[in-house]
Amino acid sequence: MRVIRLTTAVALALISAHAAAADKLKLQLDWMPNGGDKAFVFVGVQEGFYAAEGLDVTILPGRGSSDTLTKIASGAADVGTGGIASLMMAQAEGGIPVKAIMSIYSKQPDAIYSWQGSGVTDMKSLKGKTLGIPTFSASNALLPIMLENNGVDPDSVKQIKADPGTLVPMLAQGRVDGVVVWSTNRPSIEATLTQVGKKPLELAWTDYGLDGYGLSFFASDKLIKEKPDVVARFVRASKKSIEFSLAHPDKAAADQKAMVPEADVAMLEADFNVTKPLINNEISQRDGLGQFDPTLLQHTWEWVAKSMKYPLDKVNPETLVDRSYLAK
Template sequence: MTLPVMHSSIHKTKATAITLAALLMSGTIHAADRVTFQLDWLPGGDKAPVYVGLAQGFFEERDLDVHISQGRGSTDAITKLATGQADIGLSDITALMIAHAEGDVPVKGVYSVFSQPPHAFYVLKDSDIEQVSDVADKRIATSPFTSSNLFLPLLLEMNGVDEQSVNLIQSDPGTLSPMLLNGRTDVVISWITDQERYADNARSIGQSLRVIPWHEAGLEAYATTLIASERFLDERPDVAKRFVEAYEQAIEYTWANPEQAAVAVNDVVPEVEIDMAARTIEAIRSLVFNDFSAANGLGTFEPGRLASTWQWTANAQEMDPEVLDPESIVDRRFLPGSSR
């Protein structure tokens, strides 16, 4: 009684295997294209689109199997793409420009996420500092690790502030907010992406803050950018095109639905609080959706702004602007609506 059952089971197994093999050979069943996405820093509301793309199925709809890798800064992200550890990811475009100016880096910018830079001054609401020109003779606290420091001298010069008149204090990032609230500094330099965290700290002691974005004081430039390895772009151009299309869809969904976008981040990274992520998304809306992006389109690299971004960067780094053609660091073929 047992043997016929075993034979039947064996025949069914063989038949299933043959059927699956036939389907695979015919292309009816196939694996989704795997893509490794490299963050440039820790997860949070400002990184929401990639998590939204997963949660809303935008990647799956385009037959993409996306895996997210944690990051430790733009330079780290560029290195991981250049060495084949990731396919596509995020970086500040100024870091990409510097990397290209210093050597041959097989990484290109493919989509502009922030068309305005995130650098800002933070002051107490009752401070007499209302604009950049008011920081003359003030104490300014900053982290020694932030890229904002590179652009500070240029920003001050543009706004008529003698750099020697300010007292620049370098301190650990975690101490900056307490220093401002305790009166040990008049101004803090930080990114707009930190706005809600600073606001919470101020509210906890009955204070409120004023944020002065540097782009409102003349520092208009590209910032956070989707970057990709040239190997990925050359060997899997269709995959790259589908990824960028899905990512743009995720960007639009993120800022149309901040709460749901925040939930998408929290579902993958529970330590990211939903409320904080949602408020961060709202706080940085102007970095993504602004007059410039409305006029030129999301994701685009307008030649004039790309050139001025490099000019800012070269001046800040005391580099010869002629060492790099900024057009050489971007690849526009993968922008949604473009033809390859």
């Protein structure tokens, strides 16, 4: 197997592994490949899990879950990673020929980060504070609901939209009291705040009532219909890749570093270690890695519907998942 390595500067191109006579798959990430939270896809290539299933996987960098869905729906990618809430919103807004084929995060990653001594101690303390929020993020729609559910008037919290890359520097500079980001960013937040003598404080939304599925693997309806065996092999290999990564986070980071040379291997490992509880927890242990529990799936939709003001019968979340490729 021959591996092509590209830096992320050039990697709005791609990262791929070639195997002779294998089925080719384009795997669209929901973000750039230099974060360790999705190290398992690189493990799938480097450890040969995809090749063993007869798959030649090309990994493409992305710019959010909506980007993943658009690329898969248009045929620019075959499979990909993204938040299932984005799939639900896309379906509610007119439909999309994409299905979720495997859960990755069985807990939501949304969080607010501040620093100790900022005056932020819990959700209720956000009243009168200023939050930096990403320009485009499903978390933005959930934020008012989270505040309301925790006794805070959303209008009492000032919000400043900014590019995701500038949020943590804004926090370090004290320009905002907190930032809305995924908990998978904790290592980089800690490193940045430590440089300015601040200790981070995390308000994980799961601690304040948020439940439901997060990151998932998607596949196009076209691929599912025309090549179900390819989808089955992809799910099988991806599951092995995730299990390997959970058991060997150091090796997972090294595998990603091999394909993304400019990434910091220590930070990649730290990123994946804080991601592990989103993947391996009491929910996935109860239901099985990758599974979609009907009740939790419905709760996920209810959060989306409430945040976007959709009627609950607008979407049946069961129509958005295909469990047939997961081991019983």
